Amino acid sequence: MTTHQPPAPQAAQPTWQAAAGASYPGYTSPIPVVRTHLGHALASEWTKIRSVRSTMWTLGVFVLLVVGIGLAAGALVAANASEGDLNGENPLSFGFFGLLLGSMCIITLGVLTTASEYGTGMIRTTMVACPSRGRVLAAKAVVFFAVAFVVTLVSSSFVAFAQVGMLSDARDPSGGEWFKATVGVSLYIALLGLLSLVVGSIIRHSAGAITIMIGLLLAPLVIALFMFSESLQDLREALFEYSIPSQLSVFYATSLTDSGPSGWDPLWIILGVTAAAFAGAFALLQKRDV
Incomplete structure:
Protein backbone atom coordinates (compact mmCIF):
# COMPACT_ATOMS: atom_id res chain seq x y z
CA MET A 1 0.00 0.00 0.00
CA THR A 2 1.41 3.36 -1.04
CA THR A 3 1.64 6.06 1.62
CA HIS A 4 1.93 9.75 0.85
CA GLN A 5 4.71 11.62 2.60
CA PRO A 6 3.83 15.09 3.92
CA PRO A 7 5.62 17.92 2.07
CA ALA A 8 8.88 19.05 3.59
CA PRO A 9 8.56 22.30 5.51
CA GLN A 10 9.77 25.34 3.61
CA ALA A 11 12.67 27.28 5.04
CA ALA A 12 11.72 30.69 6.32
CA GLN A 13 12.58 33.49 3.93
CA PRO A 14 15.32 35.80 5.31
CA THR A 15 14.38 39.26 6.29
CA TRP A 16 16.69 41.65 4.48
CA GLN A 17 17.70 44.86 6.10
CA ALA A 18 19.64 47.82 4.90
CA ALA A 19 23.38 47.67 5.18
CA ALA A 20 23.29 50.29 7.87
CA GLY A 21 20.64 48.41 9.87
CA ALA A 22 20.90 46.24 12.94
CA SER A 23 22.14 43.21 10.97
CA TYR A 24 25.36 45.06 10.03
CA PRO A 25 26.25 47.17 13.04
CA GLY A 26 29.92 47.47 12.09
CA TYR A 27 29.49 48.24 8.37
CA THR A 28 31.37 51.23 6.97
CA SER A 29 30.79 52.36 3.39
CA PRO A 30 33.99 52.52 1.31
CA ILE A 31 32.53 55.58 -0.45
CA PRO A 32 32.90 58.76 1.58
CA VAL A 33 29.56 60.43 2.24
CA VAL A 34 29.82 64.21 2.01
CA ARG A 35 27.04 66.71 2.52
CA THR A 36 26.89 68.63 -0.74
CA HIS A 37 26.67 72.39 -0.92
CA LEU A 38 26.71 75.21 -3.47
CA GLY A 39 30.48 74.92 -3.88
CA HIS A 40 30.11 71.44 -5.37
CA ALA A 41 27.50 72.69 -7.83
CA LEU A 42 29.76 75.59 -8.80
CA ALA A 43 32.66 73.21 -9.43
CA SER A 44 30.41 71.02 -11.58
CA GLU A 45 29.13 73.93 -13.67
CA TRP A 46 32.64 75.33 -14.09
CA THR A 47 33.79 71.96 -15.42
CA LYS A 48 30.89 71.93 -17.89
CA ILE A 49 31.30 75.46 -19.22
CA ARG A 50 35.06 75.19 -19.75
CA SER A 51 34.99 71.73 -21.31
CA VAL A 52 32.41 72.22 -24.07
CA ARG A 53 33.45 73.56 -27.47
CA SER A 54 30.61 76.06 -27.71
CA THR A 55 32.16 78.12 -24.90
CA MET A 56 35.49 78.49 -26.65
CA TRP A 57 33.89 79.25 -30.03
CA THR A 58 31.40 81.85 -28.78
CA LEU A 71 40.55 98.73 -33.10
CA ALA A 72 39.35 99.09 -36.71
CA ALA A 79 43.44 108.06 -40.21
CA ASN A 80 40.65 110.29 -41.50
CA ALA A 81 40.36 112.93 -38.78
CA SER A 82 41.93 116.30 -39.42
CA GLU A 83 43.66 118.30 -36.75
CA GLY A 84 41.09 119.64 -34.32
CA ASP A 85 38.27 117.31 -35.44
CA LEU A 86 38.49 115.22 -32.27
CA ASN A 87 38.66 118.08 -29.79
CA GLY A 88 36.22 117.29 -27.00
CA GLU A 89 35.52 113.78 -28.36
CA ASN A 90 35.54 110.85 -25.96
CA PRO A 91 37.95 108.29 -27.51
CA LEU A 92 36.34 105.44 -25.54
CA SER A 93 33.07 105.80 -27.44
CA PHE A 94 34.32 103.93 -30.49
CA GLY A 95 34.32 100.66 -28.52
CA PHE A 96 30.52 100.68 -28.70
CA PHE A 97 30.27 99.15 -32.20
CA GLY A 98 32.27 95.99 -31.51
CA LEU A 99 30.57 95.41 -28.18
CA LEU A 100 27.09 95.74 -29.69
CA LEU A 101 27.81 92.97 -32.22
CA GLY A 102 29.74 90.90 -29.69
CA SER A 103 26.79 90.93 -27.30
CA MET A 104 25.06 88.42 -29.57
CA CYS A 105 27.81 85.91 -28.76
CA ILE A 106 27.25 86.39 -25.01
CA ILE A 107 23.50 85.97 -25.57
CA THR A 108 24.10 82.72 -27.47
CA THR A 126 22.56 67.01 -13.53
CA MET A 127 19.39 66.84 -11.42
CA VAL A 128 20.22 63.34 -10.18
CA ALA A 129 23.64 64.52 -9.07
CA CYS A 130 22.14 67.64 -7.48
CA PRO A 131 18.42 67.23 -6.69
CA SER A 132 18.20 70.83 -5.46
CA ARG A 133 17.02 72.51 -8.65
CA GLY A 134 17.39 76.02 -7.32
CA ARG A 135 21.01 75.29 -6.46
CA VAL A 136 21.68 74.09 -10.01
CA LEU A 137 20.20 77.25 -11.54
CA ALA A 138 22.08 79.46 -9.08
CA ALA A 139 25.38 77.70 -9.82
CA LYS A 140 24.90 78.09 -13.57
CA ALA A 141 24.10 81.78 -13.11
CA VAL A 147 33.01 84.18 -17.09
CA ALA A 148 31.05 86.74 -19.15
CA PHE A 149 32.08 89.64 -16.92
CA VAL A 150 35.80 88.79 -16.90
CA VAL A 151 36.03 88.20 -20.67
CA THR A 152 34.10 91.41 -21.43
CA LEU A 153 36.16 93.44 -18.97
CA VAL A 154 39.48 92.27 -20.43
CA SER A 155 38.34 92.85 -24.03
CA SER A 156 36.74 96.27 -23.46
CA SER A 157 39.69 97.47 -21.36
CA PHE A 158 42.18 96.46 -24.05
CA VAL A 159 40.18 98.28 -26.71
CA ALA A 160 39.81 101.35 -24.48
CA PHE A 161 43.55 101.66 -23.85
CA ALA A 162 44.31 101.10 -27.54
CA GLN A 163 41.83 103.74 -28.70
CA VAL A 164 43.12 106.35 -26.26
CA GLY A 165 46.60 105.70 -27.63
CA MET A 166 45.51 105.92 -31.27
CA LEU A 167 43.29 109.00 -30.87
CA SER A 168 45.85 111.26 -29.24
CA ASP A 169 44.05 114.41 -30.44
CA ALA A 170 40.92 113.54 -28.47
CA ARG A 171 40.46 114.65 -24.88
CA ASP A 172 41.57 112.52 -21.96
CA PRO A 173 38.62 110.55 -20.48
CA SER A 174 37.77 111.16 -16.84
CA GLY A 175 37.95 108.44 -14.20
CA GLY A 176 34.18 108.04 -14.27
CA GLU A 177 34.16 107.61 -18.04
CA TRP A 178 36.89 104.98 -17.79
CA PHE A 179 34.93 103.09 -15.13
CA LYS A 180 31.67 103.13 -17.09
CA ALA A 181 33.32 102.14 -20.39
CA THR A 182 35.05 99.14 -18.81
CA VAL A 183 33.50 97.86 -15.58
CA GLY A 184 30.04 99.35 -16.13
CA VAL A 185 29.56 98.06 -19.66
CA SER A 186 30.98 94.66 -18.64
CA LEU A 187 28.37 94.36 -15.89
CA TYR A 188 25.64 95.26 -18.38
CA ILE A 189 26.76 92.69 -20.95
CA ALA A 190 27.14 89.98 -18.28
CA LEU A 191 23.61 90.70 -17.01
CA LEU A 192 22.29 90.59 -20.57
CA GLY A 193 23.90 87.17 -20.96
CA LEU A 194 22.45 86.10 -17.61
CA LEU A 195 18.99 87.12 -18.82
CA SER A 196 19.59 84.90 -21.85
CA LEU A 197 20.52 82.01 -19.55
CA VAL A 198 17.27 82.45 -17.63
CA VAL A 199 15.23 82.62 -20.85
CA GLY A 200 16.93 79.41 -21.98
CA SER A 201 15.85 77.76 -18.73
CA ILE A 202 12.27 78.91 -19.27
CA ILE A 203 11.98 78.07 -22.98
CA ARG A 204 14.15 74.89 -22.82
CA HIS A 205 14.90 75.17 -26.52
CA SER A 206 18.16 76.67 -27.76
CA ALA A 207 16.99 78.01 -31.13
CA GLY A 208 13.78 79.46 -29.70
CA ALA A 209 15.50 81.18 -26.77
CA ILE A 210 18.27 82.62 -28.97
CA THR A 211 15.66 83.95 -31.40
CA ILE A 212 13.77 85.64 -28.56
CA MET A 213 16.91 87.27 -27.20
CA ILE A 214 18.16 88.47 -30.60
CA GLY A 215 14.69 89.90 -31.19
CA LEU A 216 14.84 91.65 -27.81
CA LEU A 217 18.21 93.11 -28.79
CA LEU A 218 17.35 94.37 -32.26
CA ALA A 219 13.57 94.39 -32.78
CA PRO A 220 12.64 97.53 -30.77
CA LEU A 221 15.12 99.69 -32.65
CA GLN A 247 21.06 101.80 -23.27
CA LEU A 248 24.46 100.33 -24.16
CA SER A 249 25.54 103.64 -25.70
CA VAL A 250 24.89 105.42 -22.40
CA PHE A 251 27.99 103.79 -20.92
CA TYR A 252 30.06 105.59 -23.56
CA ALA A 253 28.43 109.00 -22.97
CA THR A 254 27.10 108.89 -26.54
CA SER A 255 23.42 108.19 -26.03
CA LEU A 256 21.49 107.63 -29.26
CA THR A 257 18.64 109.77 -27.93
CA ASP A 258 18.40 113.13 -26.13
CA SER A 259 16.15 111.70 -23.41
CA GLY A 260 15.59 108.36 -21.74
CA PRO A 261 17.94 106.43 -19.41
CA SER A 262 21.17 108.14 -18.41
CA GLY A 263 24.01 107.60 -15.99
CA TRP A 264 23.72 104.15 -14.42
CA ASP A 265 20.00 103.76 -15.24
CA PRO A 266 20.55 101.06 -17.93
CA LEU A 267 22.32 98.86 -15.39
CA TRP A 268 19.46 99.08 -12.89
CA ILE A 269 16.93 98.37 -15.66
CA ILE A 270 18.66 95.21 -16.88
CA LEU A 271 19.24 94.13 -13.27
CA GLY A 272 15.53 94.45 -12.45
CA VAL A 273 14.41 92.62 -15.60
CA THR A 274 16.92 89.81 -15.02
CA ALA A 275 15.92 89.42 -11.36
CA ALA A 276 12.23 89.15 -12.31
CA ALA A 277 12.99 86.60 -15.03
CA PHE A 278 15.20 84.63 -12.64
CA ALA A 279 12.37 84.43 -10.09
CA GLY A 280 10.01 83.17 -12.80
CA ALA A 281 12.52 80.57 -14.00
CA PHE A 282 13.08 79.36 -10.43
CA ALA A 283 9.32 78.94 -9.86
CA LEU A 284 8.86 77.04 -13.13
CA LEU A 285 11.86 74.83 -12.40
CA GLN A 286 10.27 73.66 -9.15
CA LYS A 287 6.95 72.80 -10.81
CA ARG A 288 8.00 71.19 -14.10
CA ASP A 289 9.21 67.70 -14.76
CA VAL A 290 12.82 67.47 -15.81
Missing part, protein backbone atom coordinates in the same frame (compact mmCIF):
# COMPACT_ATOMS: atom_id res chain seq x y z
CA LEU A 59 33.87 83.60 -26.50
CA GLY A 60 36.54 83.49 -29.19
CA VAL A 61 34.22 85.15 -31.71
CA PHE A 62 33.15 87.66 -29.04
CA VAL A 63 36.74 88.73 -28.37
CA LEU A 64 37.43 88.88 -32.11
CA LEU A 65 34.43 91.16 -32.72
CA VAL A 66 35.02 93.45 -29.74
CA VAL A 67 38.75 93.85 -30.26
CA GLY A 68 38.75 93.70 -34.06
CA ILE A 69 35.91 96.15 -34.68
CA GLY A 70 36.99 98.40 -31.82
CA ALA A 73 36.97 101.90 -35.74
CA GLY A 74 39.68 103.71 -33.81
CA ALA A 75 42.23 103.33 -36.62
CA LEU A 76 39.71 104.51 -39.23
CA VAL A 77 38.84 107.62 -37.26
CA ALA A 78 42.49 108.38 -36.53
CA LEU A 109 26.41 81.32 -24.80
CA GLY A 110 23.96 82.25 -22.05
CA VAL A 111 21.14 80.35 -23.76
CA LEU A 112 23.32 77.31 -24.46
CA THR A 113 24.42 77.12 -20.82
CA THR A 114 20.95 75.95 -19.83
CA ALA A 115 18.90 75.07 -22.91
CA SER A 116 21.48 72.74 -24.46
CA GLU A 117 21.22 70.37 -21.48
CA TYR A 118 17.51 69.97 -22.13
CA GLY A 119 18.21 69.22 -25.79
CA THR A 120 20.76 66.49 -25.03
CA GLY A 121 19.03 65.08 -21.95
CA MET A 122 22.06 65.89 -19.79
CA ILE A 123 19.78 67.83 -17.46
CA ARG A 124 18.51 64.52 -16.02
CA THR A 125 22.01 63.55 -14.96
CA VAL A 142 27.14 82.49 -10.90
CA VAL A 143 29.63 80.66 -13.12
CA PHE A 144 28.30 82.14 -16.35
CA PHE A 145 28.13 85.69 -14.96
CA ALA A 146 31.73 85.49 -13.75
CA VAL A 222 14.13 98.27 -36.05
CA ILE A 223 10.40 98.59 -35.36
CA ALA A 224 10.83 102.20 -34.22
CA LEU A 225 12.53 103.09 -37.51
CA PHE A 226 9.31 102.29 -39.41
CA MET A 227 6.88 104.15 -37.16
CA PHE A 228 6.14 107.25 -39.21
CA SER A 229 2.64 108.01 -37.89
CA GLU A 230 2.25 110.99 -35.56
CA SER A 231 -0.07 108.94 -33.34
CA LEU A 232 2.77 106.50 -32.67
CA GLN A 233 5.34 109.17 -31.87
CA ASP A 234 5.39 108.48 -28.11
CA LEU A 235 5.74 104.74 -28.64
CA ARG A 236 8.46 105.32 -31.21
CA GLU A 237 10.48 107.46 -28.81
CA ALA A 238 10.06 104.91 -26.00
CA LEU A 239 11.34 102.11 -28.23
CA PHE A 240 14.34 104.21 -29.19
CA GLU A 241 15.13 105.25 -25.63
CA TYR A 242 14.80 101.84 -24.00
CA SER A 243 16.23 99.66 -26.75
CA ILE A 244 19.33 97.72 -25.73
CA PRO A 245 21.65 99.48 -28.24
CA SER A 246 20.53 102.88 -26.88
